[in-house]
Amino acid sequence: MCQRHLTSLRNFKWWDARGRGRTLLKDLYDLNPIECVKVSRNSHGQPVGSEARLLEGYLGIIAQNANMLPINYESWHHIPDSNKNQALDNIKERFGLEVSDDYIKKALGKKWRDHKSTLKKQYFKKDISLEEKLRNVPLGMLRYQWEDTVRFWNSKKREDRERVGTSSRQKQKFTHTAGLRSFASVAEAEEVSSGQKVGRLHLFKITHRKKDESPMTSEAGEIMEKLKEKKVEYEVIALTDSSVNLENIENRIITEVLGPERYGQVRFQGSGVTLTQYFGSGSQQYMPSGSQAQAENSSKNLEREGGSESSKGGSGSNEGGSDSSEGGRGNSDGSRVE
Template sequence: MLARSGQQIGLQYESWHKVPKTLKDELLKFIELQFSLEISREYVLKSLGKKWRDYKHDLKTKHFRREQGLQANKDKHPSGTIRWQWEQLIDFWYSRKGEDSKKLGIASRKQQKYTHTSGSKSFARKEKEMETSSGRKVGRLELFRATHTKKDGSHMNMETEQIMEKANEKLAGCQTIDEDMQMVEIEILTQVIGKERCGRVRGLGLGPTPKSYYGVPRNRNSTNSNTQSSEFVEQIQQMEQEMEQMKRERAQERAEHECQCKDYYVYA
C-alpha cells in the first residue's frame, strides 16, 4: 500500500537512494504504529524499496510505449497515480539518464546466472521453517541448497548445478567439528559464488548486511575473523603513528624555517 501510494512516497524520485531519509523515517514510524515488528527496521526499508521499484516496473511494462511519443505517454497516466508524478516519471524514462539506467539494469540481469526457487517466501522464513523442522541451526550452504533447487531436487539451470557440485566437493574434503562448520560453509560459498556485494550477504535475501551478519567488517578470503580484526587494528595503529610522526617532522621543519627567516631579517 505504501509503495503504491503517491501521497506517501511518489513516483518522481529517480531511484530509492534519492528518496529523502526524512521521508523514509516517517514511513517507518507509520509502519511501527500499525504493527509490532519482530524484524529489523533495515529489512522493512529494503522490502519497501523493492516493492516501490517493482511498482514502477509494473507501470512501465503495462502503460509505457516509447514509440507513441512523450506527450501521448503523459496523457494516459494510470488510475491511482498522481498526474504530475507520472509526467516526471515519463520525462525520466525518455531522458539520457533513464536510458542509461535501463541499459545498466538489462546488463545486470544478464549477469545473474542463478535464481532462487523459494518464490514469494522470504529466505528468513524458509530458514526458520528448516530450523523448526530439524531442531538445529541451519548452515548457510544448506540454506542456499534449499532455496536454489526445485522440490524434486533438480536445479534451475546449469550454473546452479555447477555451483552446488563445486560446493559439495569442497565440503567433502573438509575435516572440521560442528562448531566450525558454519564458518567453513561461509568460506566455501565465497569461493564458488564470489565475494559479498556491498550491503548484501549472498544467499540470505533482504535484510542481512556483511556488518550485521559477521559482526565486524571482514575479508571474506579468510575464516579467521579474530586474526583479521587484530591485523586491521594493527594497521590502523601503524597508520596513526606514521601520521603523528609526519606531523612532528613538519612542525620541526616549520620551526626551523621560521628561525632561519628571523635570522635573515635580523642580519638584513
C-alpha cells in the same frame, strides 16, 4: 497508537479448501486502534513468521501510495526523509516491529522500485506515442507525478542507466525459487520442519531447486556440485586436522567456490544481513580487495540509480547473492525526475 501486540493472527485468518490459513491484508484495518500485529525477527534482524509475510504485503500497499511516496523521484534516496518517516509511522500503527527502522525503510524502498517497474512495463513500454503515454495516467496516480516520470523514462539519461542495469542482469548466473518468501522465512520454515539449524549451503540448495528436487538451472546445479565436493574435502581434512573449525567450513567453502562476498551483502542470507553482522571481527577475510570493492561499489551505485526499475528485484541472484536487492543511491542534489 499501538498499545497491545497480537502475538497470534488466529483471529484474522480464513481457511481455504485445503485447510490452510491465510491472513488477509484487509483484516489489518479491522484491528482495534490500540492493537497491532507483532512481527518477530531472527538472529540477523530479519522478520520471520506468517506475520512477516503480512508485513511484506502491507509494505507493498504503502509503496504504491503516491501522496506518501511519490514516484517522480529518480531514486529512493532522493525521496525526503519526512515522507519515509510518515510511511514508517503508518506501518508502526499496525505492526509491532522487532526489526529496525532501517530494515523497514530499505524493504519499503525495494517495494517502491518494484512498483515503478510494474508501472513502466504496463504503461510506458507500450508501443504508443509519448503524448499518449503522458495522457494514460494509471489509476490512483497523480498526473503531475506521472508526467514527470514518463519524461524521465523517455530521456537519454534514463536510457544510459537502463543499459547498466541490463548488463548487470545478464551476468546473473541463476535465479532462486523462494518466490515471495524471504530467505529468512524459508530458513525458519525448514528449521521448524527438520528440527535442525539451516546453514548457508543447505539454504542455497533448497532455494535453487525445483519441486522435483532438481536444480533450477544448469548453472545452479554446477555450483551445488562444487560446493558439495568442497565440503567433502574439508570434512575429510577435519578428521585428521584438529585445527579445522567445522563451524567456519561453510563460509570458507562458499568463498573458495564463488569468491568474496559482493556489495556488502552475505550470500544466501537475504536482505538486511551485513558482512560485519554475520561474520563478526573476521569479516575482512570474506570481503573483496580494495580495488575490486571500489569497482563493485561504483557499478552497484549506477545500477541502484536506475537499472533496478527495469525489472523486479528479488527473483534473481547474482552468483548466489541475496534474495532482495537494496538500491536507489542517487545524485546528491536530491532532485526529482526530469
